[in-house]
Amino acid sequence: MTLGVRAKWVVAQYGVLIAVGFAVIGVLAVGGAWSVYASPATYEVTEPVDEQQFGTGLATSAVVTGNSTLYEQGTTLRDRPAYFYNATPDLTVGVTASVPDDREVAVDQRLVLRHVAERGGAPFWERQRVLATSSDTVTDGEATMNTTIDMQAVRRNVAETRSAIGGIGSFRTELHLQVEYTTESADDELAAVSPIALTDRAYWVDGDLTANQSHTDEVTREVTESPNLGRTLLFGGFGGGFLLLAIGVAALQRREFDLESIEMELTRSRYEEWISRGEIPTKAEKQYITIDSLEDLVDIAIDSNKRVIYDTTYETYGVVDGDDVYYYTEGADEFGEWLEI
Numbered sequence: 001m002t003l004g005v006r007a008k009w010v011v012a013q014y015g016v017l018i019a020v021g022f023a024v025i026g027v028l029a030v031g032g033a034w035s036v037y038a039s040p041a042t043y044e045v046t047e048p049v050d051e052q053q054f055g056t057g058l059a060t061s062a063v064v065t066g067n068s069t070l071y072e073q074g075t076t077l078r079d080r081p082a083y084f085y086n087a088t089p090d091l092t093v094g095v096t097a098s099v100p101d102d103r104e105v106a107v108d109q110r111l112v113l114r115h116v117a118e119r120g121g122a123p124f125w126e127r128q129r130v131l132a133t134s135s136d137t138v139t140d141g142e143a144t145m146n147t148t149i150d151m152q153a154v155r156r157n158v159a160e161t162r163s164a165i166g167g168i169g170s171f172r173t174e175l176h177l178q179v180e181y182t183t184e185s186a187d188d189e190l191a192a193v194s195p196i197a198l199t200d201r202a203y204w205v206d207g208d209l210t211a212n213q214s215h216t217d218e219v220t221r222e223v224t225e226s227p228n229l230g231r232t233l234l235f236g237g238f239g240g241g242f243l244l245l246a247i248g249v250a251a252l253q254r255r256e257f258d259l260e261s262i263e264m265e266l267t268r269s270r271y272e273e274w275i276s277r278g279e280i281p282t283k284a285e286k287q288y289i290t291i292d293s294l295e296d297l298v299d300i301a302i303d304s305n306k307r308v309i310y311d312t313t314y315e316t317y318g319v320v321d322g323d324d325v326y327y328y329t330e331g332a333d334e335f336g337e338w339l340e341i
Contacts, residue, residue: 022246029239037232040225048216055098056179056190058209062088082204085152093131094146095209097179097190101141106182109134109145113154113196114176115161119169125161128176151203158198173198177209186215271298271308278309280318280327291328300326 061078064071068087099105111132117125132147179190194207291297301308301319309318316329
């Protein structure tokens with residue numbers, strides 16, 4: 001009961017302020033719900049677009065022009081793991097640059113024959129010869145370049161160089177391919193190296209001059225998330241609850257609570273353990289002493305180790321201590337008439 005009485009006292013004393021406070025909180029919460037719903041979070045994402053693939057490839061071929069028991073003259077050998085000097089002294093090397101076929105691409109290719117002598121991993125002699133170059137603008141996805149190499153001449157040059165070097169260091173011969181490509185959105189290059197193996201009788205390209213590369217443009221766009229319905233409902237329910245509380249408090253406030261009666265009820269609830277229902281004695285020999293408040297009357301009861309008697313007929317509280325009767329009542333005039341004092 002005490003909580004209910006205290007609640008009524010708070011409403012009677014501060015009802016308007018409480019209703020206004022609840023209403024403000026409710027409006028703010030409802031506004032927050034609308035803000036969450038109407039202004040969902042946005043963020044930026046970066047996505048790849050226009051992916052372009054670039055690559056290189058090697059093809060070898062040789063026509064049998066020499067006397068050989070292995071092949072008939074005029075036969076074209078393609079992509080063999082080995083070629084013989086006496087049968088195919090000339091090697092045709094074809095390189096192909098693969099580029100996007102949905103746009104115009106400028107392709108520059110350069111094929112170089114390089115000889116290198118090294119000692120301890122560092123070159124001390126080098127010679128290179130440009131075998132072929134090409135500059136093309138293609139729209140079909142391929143740029144090709146072919147060149148023919150006199151492999152017997154290469155063998156003689158290598159043998160002379162090896163003889164001059166002797167046993168100092170190591171020696172190697174390589175094909176170097178460099179491809180430069182240009183599109184509206186890409187400008188880069190590819191590079192590949194393949195060793196050439198040379199023996200007394202045969203030779204071969206010990207690799208495929210392969211290189212691959214991709215070019216991807218990126219675009220950044222703003223993504224808007226779906227409204228957060230969970231948070232919207234949470235704020236909306238919170239705000240609606242406070243608005244209902246504001247209406248309820250305002251309705252209670254309009255009931256015009258009697259503050260003095262509520263305070264009296266609160267006091268009675270607070271000292272309920274010291275109060276008993278009964279009749280206050282009205283004998284003529286008694287001395288009646290008026291007390292200003294119920295709290296003071298309870299203090300007298302506590303000090304004298306007595307009970308407070310509540311007379312429901314006249315709504316009067318009293319403490320009987322011998323011939324003295326201490327009392328408190330809201331209707332003092334009526335009680336005085338009853339006592340004839």
